[in-house]
Amino acid sequence: xxxWTLAWNILxxxxxxxxxxxxxxxxxxxxxxxxxxxxxxxxxxxxAWLSWPSAWIVEFIRSTPLLVQIYFFFYVxxxxxxxxxxxxxxxxxxxxxxxxxxxxxxxxGIDSVPRGQWEAAIALNLSPYRTFRSIILPQAIPPxxxxxxxxxxxxxxxxxxxxxxxxNELLQxxxxxxxxxxxxxxxxxxxxxxxxxxxxxxxxxxxxLEARVAAR
Amino acid sequence: xxxxxxxxxxxxxxxxxxGVRKNFxxxxxxRGLDLEVPPSQKVALIGPSGSGKSTILRILMTLEKIDSxxxxxxxxxxxxMRKDGREVPSxxxxxxxxxxxxxxxxxxxxxxxxxxxxxxVTEAPVHVLGLSKQExxxxxxxxxxxxxxxxxxxxxPAQLSGGQKQRVxxxxxxxxxxxxxxxxxxxxALDPELxxxxxxxxxxxxxxxxxxxxxxxxxxxxxxEIADRVVFLEGGCVLExxxxxxxxxxxxxxxxxxxxxxxxxx
Amino acid sequence: xxxxxxxxxxLEGLTVTLALTAGATLVAIIASFGAGIARLSQSxxxxxxxxxxxxxFRGTSALVQLFWVYFALPLLGLELPAMTAGxxxxxxxxxxxxxxxxxxxxxxxxxxxxxxxxxxNFTPRQMLWRILLPQAxxxxxxxxxxxWIELLKGTALAxxxxxxxxxxxxxxxxxxxxxSAEIFSxxxxxxxxxxxxxxxxxxQLERRLLIGRxxxxxx
Numbered sequence: 221x222x223x224w225t226l227a228w229n230i231l232x233x234x235x236x237x238x239x240x241x242x243x244x245x246x247x248x249x250x251x252x253x254x255x256x257x258x259x260x261x262x263x264x265x266x267x268a269w270l271s272w273p274s275a276w277i278v279e280f281i282r283s284t285p286l287l288v289q290i291y292f293f294f295y296v297x298x299x300x301x302x303x304x305x306x307x308x309x310x311x312x313x314x315x316x317x318x319x320x321x322x323x324x325x326x327x328x329g330i331d332s333v334p335r336g337q338w339e340a341a342i343a344l345n346l347s348p349y350r351t352f353r354s355i356i357l358p359q360a361i362p363p364x365x366x367x368x369x370x371x372x373x374x375x376x377x378x379x380x381x382x383x384x385x386x387x388n389e390l391l392q393x394x395x396x397x398x399x400x401x402x403x404x405x406x407x408x409x410x411x412x413x414x415x416x417x418x419x420x421x422x423x424x425x426x427x428x429l430e431a432r433v434a435a436r
Numbered sequence: 437x438x439x440x441x442x443x444x445x446x447x448x449x450x451x452x453x454x455g456v457r458k459n460f461x462x463x464x465x466x467r468g469l470d471l472e473v474p475p476s477q478k479v480a481l482i483g484p485s486g487s488g489k490s491t492i493l494r495i496l497m498t499l500e501k502i503d504s505x506x507x508x509x510x511x512x513x514x515x516x517m518r519k520d521g522r523e524v525p526s527x528x529x530x531x532x533x534x535x536x537x538x539x540x541x542x543x544x545x546x547x548x549x550x551x552x553x554x555x556x557v558t559e560a561p562v563h564v565l566g567l568s569k570q571e572x573x574x575x576x577x578x579x580x581x582x583x584x585x586x587x588x589x590x591x592x593p594a595q596l597s598g599g600q601k602q603r604v605x606x607x608x609x610x611x612x613x614x615x616x617x618x619x620x621x622x623x624x625a626l627d628p629e630l631x632x633x634x635x636x637x638x639x640x641x642x643x644x645x646x647x648x649x650x651x652x653x654x655x656x657x658x659x660x661e662i663a664d665r666v667v668f669l670e671g672g673c674v675l676e677x678x679x680x681x682x683x684x685x686x687x688x689x690x691x692x693x694x695x696x697x698x699x700x701x702x
Numbered sequence: 703x704x705x706x707x708x709x710x711x712x713l714e715g716l717t718v719t720l721a722l723t724a725g726a727t728l729v730a731i732i733a734s735f736g737a738g739i740a741r742l743s744q745s746x747x748x749x750x751x752x753x754x755x756x757x758x759f760r761g762t763s764a765l766v767q768l769f770w771v772y773f774a775l776p777l778l779g780l781e782l783p784a785m786t787a788g789x790x791x792x793x794x795x796x797x798x799x800x801x802x803x804x805x806x807x808x809x810x811x812x813x814x815x816x817x818x819x820x821x822x823n824f825t826p827r828q829m830l831w832r833i834l835l836p837q838a839x840x841x842x843x844x845x846x847x848x849x850w851i852e853l854l855k856g857t858a859l860a861x862x863x864x865x866x867x868x869x870x871x872x873x874x875x876x877x878x879x880x881x882s883a884e885i886f887s888x889x890x891x892x893x894x895x896x897x898x899x900x901x902x903x904x905x906q907l908e909r910r911l912l913i914g915r916x917x918x919x920x921x
Contacts, residue, residue, distance in 0.1 A: 221777075280890075283894050285854075285856075285857075285858035286858075287869060288872075288886060288889050288890055289890070292883075292890065339499055339542065340542065342499055343497055343609065344539070344608065346559075354563070355548055377763040377764075381765060383765075383862075391763075391765060391766055391769065395769075405778065408770045409770065412762050412767070415766060416761045416762050420761055
């Protein structure tokens with residue numbers, strides 16, 4: 221039933237694809253972490269011109285499927301003259317989608333900094349930039365690291381969607397092997413196991429991180 | 437280090453509040469408040485809770501805006517400025533310029549928990565006043581010496597007692613060399629045995645510096661000792677305003693008498 | 703000038719999306735409560751089984767699970783049509799996350815409640831159904847609302863196992879008309895509107911359950 225020799229033979233190919241998966245995740249998360257902070261700051265802006273649109277953008281992105289957003293990037297961008305390789309398109313779509321989530325996490329972190337810290341910064345006449353950079357963010361970020369970690373894991377599990385735009389990550393790799401050898405059972409099961417192992421390991425690390433943060 | 441004491445305070449008031457009204461939602465906290473403070477004066481603000489004492493300080497520190505009236509700090513309105521000969525709402529640069537003349541010490545200290553004591557005191561001088569790290573550190577160490585905490589330079593706020601934290605907070609505010617220092621019930625959150633060390637610092641500031649000081653406090657003996665002037669507030673207005681010996685020995689208003697009696701148990 | 707001519711085929715696809723969502727929701731509810739309660743069971747076996755189910759379905763990608771059920775399972779003898787595969791996989795996937803919500807909410811019911819139940823000599827089963835669950839339901843609703851939206855979004859993945867829901871129809875339209883921007887914008891808008899409707903439904907549900915309850919701190 222389960223062809224173990226085949227499973228062993230395809231492992232190198234799958235591991236190469238795993239590298240692509242990891243790259244996509246790390247790059248996508250870098251985008252999400254930066255863009256999310258920007259969105260969070262815009263949402264807290266006292267100017268309605270900035271806070272309203274960013275709130276709606278976040279809501280829209282969170283309410284619509286990542287797959288459709290990926291298709292949108294993949295098919296519409298070339299019509300606008302932007303021709304990126306699929307990997308880059310995928311990373312951009314992942315980053316944008318998850319920035320909507322990370323922005324909410326940042327907001328929660330920033331909101332949890334006690335009001336007295338803002339007031340002390342005003343009393344010392346610190347500029348808004350300096351207030352954020354030296355006073356607020358250093359206090360807002362450590363407690364939210366576990367939540368960001370969870371989104372990193374979630375993004376990792378969403379990378380198979382990039383198979384839809386031909387990026388050669390794990391699922392795409394399994395599909396290609398399956399089509400080539402006419403057996404889908406082994407490649408797909410191996411891919412599932414790889415994800416499972418990676419997920420459980422990251423979940424474990426995140427729990428350690430949570431404990432460290434709580435101990436402060 | 438601290439600005440030396442001069443002979444007579446100048447004439448033009450450094451703080452001018454006229455007809456100031458402040459509401460919080462449906463509650464009116466300040467009703468048409470008038471208050472003028474000449475430079476270098478040490479003023480104690482006393483009164484029952486809810487009388488608006490802290491609100492006055494918060495307005496001066498530009499933490500709150502007013503609903504009507506005028507506030508002038510060293511002759512300038514923080515929220516309005518002159519541009520091309522007309523008066524317009526102030527821009528952020530103007531607000532910060534006016535704000536730079538005042539510093540405040542809070543009841544809850546509000547030290548930055550993720551920085552050690554030295555950095556708490558040097559952060560603003562470096563990034564707002566543009567001092568070099570060495571200059572700021574020098575200034576910080578002198579001030580910490582003055583408040584008796586130089587040996588705690590590397591400690592973090594969590595390792596300090598309440599009294600120590602408040603003294604660091606005072607050093608931090610002084611490092612900005614403000615013309616006006618506001619003290620918002622700075623000993624109210626402290627255990628009784630720690631109150632003295634903070635009052636000692638305030639005493640020294642009152643006696644040895646030229647700064648204008650506004651002190652909201654319940655420590656009546658202290659107020660009597662160091663203030664040039666005591667202002668009694670109730671219900672959002674100034675009810676009585678006189679020298680300490682006058683107010684504490686023969687206050688003219690019955691409400692003042694009542695308040696003092698309840699607080700001093702006399 | 704709105705691309706109304708694209709709507710009919712997309713709306714047909716949307717009905718399939720909604721059917722998939724409804725079916726998967728049912729599976730998810732059963733799985734969430736089943737596994738969530740099992741996690742707190744006296745039986746070590748039930749606890750372990752629930753733990754395995756939750757870890758496997760939360761630890762692997764929904765799309766990989768879909769592919770496995772649709773392409774790999776036939777090789778082990780079970781061939782499911784796309785709709786069934788979608789309902790089962792999405793339901794079990796969201797159900798695994800829901801199980802943690804159920805477990806968390808049950809554990810969050812204040813200890814004094816359990817003590818009162820024991821003092822009144824309730825059996826564990828009675829305590830669960832009469833005392834704990836009724837109090838746990840309300841705090842479950844906001845996270846359930848989020849998971850429901852995730853389920854809706856997950857139906858898009860079924861397009862990749864050839865189910866003719868709205869994204870699949872969109873791809874067909876794109877292949878024949880090349881009007882990508884309009885097609886995908888419309889699809890995004892349709893999802894957004896459905897999600898809005900689902901959120902409002904959840905709010906109504908929350909409001910209904912709040913009637914007659916003394917709940918401090920709820921907006």
